[in-house]
Amino acid sequence: MLKKLNPLLHSELRLAIISLLTAVEKAEFTYIKEKTQATAGNLSVQLTKLENAKYITIEKGFKGKMPQTICKITKTGISEFEKYVENLREYLRL
C-alpha cells in the first residue's frame, strides 16, 4: 500500500531546499535563492517552516556589513528526506 508522503517535504521548493542542503555543509540564503529560482519572500517562508520542524538550522550574522543567513540541514532533516524518498519510490515505481 502506498505510504503517506510527508507534506512538509512534498513541496517543490522545500524539497529543492532540502535536496540542496544534503549536498553541502551549509548554504547562504542568496545561494539557495539563486539555485532554486525562488523569490525571496517565498524562500523566507519555506525556510522558516523547515526551521520550525527542525529539519534545518538558520543562523543570522553578517558578512562584512551585509546581513547573512546561513542554513544547514539537521540529522532530522536528513533522515526525513531519506524516508520521504523511500516512500515516494513506490509512487514512481523506482
Added chain:
Amino acid sequence: MLKKLNPLLHSELRLAIISLLTAVEKAEFTYIKEKTQATAGNLSVQLTKLENAKYITIEKGFKGKMPQTICKITKTGISEFEKYVENLREYLRL
C-alpha cells in the same frame, strides 16, 4: 539546474492515481478509492482535473443497475508521468 515539476502530477493523490493507472489497463472509481484511501469527494475532484488535462479518460456506465466510472490513462498521461519521474529524480538524487 532543477527542472520545474508538473504541478498537476506533484500532488499526492493525483500521483497515486496516475501511478495506479500505469499498472493496469483500466480501473473503477471504487477500486481507485480503495487503493488510494481517498474520500470519494476528493477523488472525484482530482479525477476530473486529470481528465481535463487529458491525462486520463473517464467513462460512465452501469454495472448491472449501479453506476460505474471507469478510468484509463492516456498516452499523454503516461508520457507526462515519465517526464515527471525523470525531473523528480534530480531532486531525490536517484
Added chain:
DNA sequence: AATTTTGGTTTATAAAATAAACCAATTTAA
C-alpha cells in the same frame, strides 16, 4: 415503507504556495 448503502458530484472550508508590499542598511551615481 422507512433506513441504509452504493456510487458518486457539488459546494464550502482549511491549508498551502506565491506574490506583493514593505523595511533597514548599503552602495552607487548625480
Added chain:
DNA sequence: TTAAATTGGTTTATTTTATAAACCAAAATT
C-alpha cells in the same frame, strides 16, 4: 551630499490547492 538603486531579507495579502462536508439519486436491506 543627497537622491536613487541595490542587497538581503520579513511580513502580509492574495491566489491556488487540497480536503472535507453536504448533498443527491438509485438500489438494497430490514
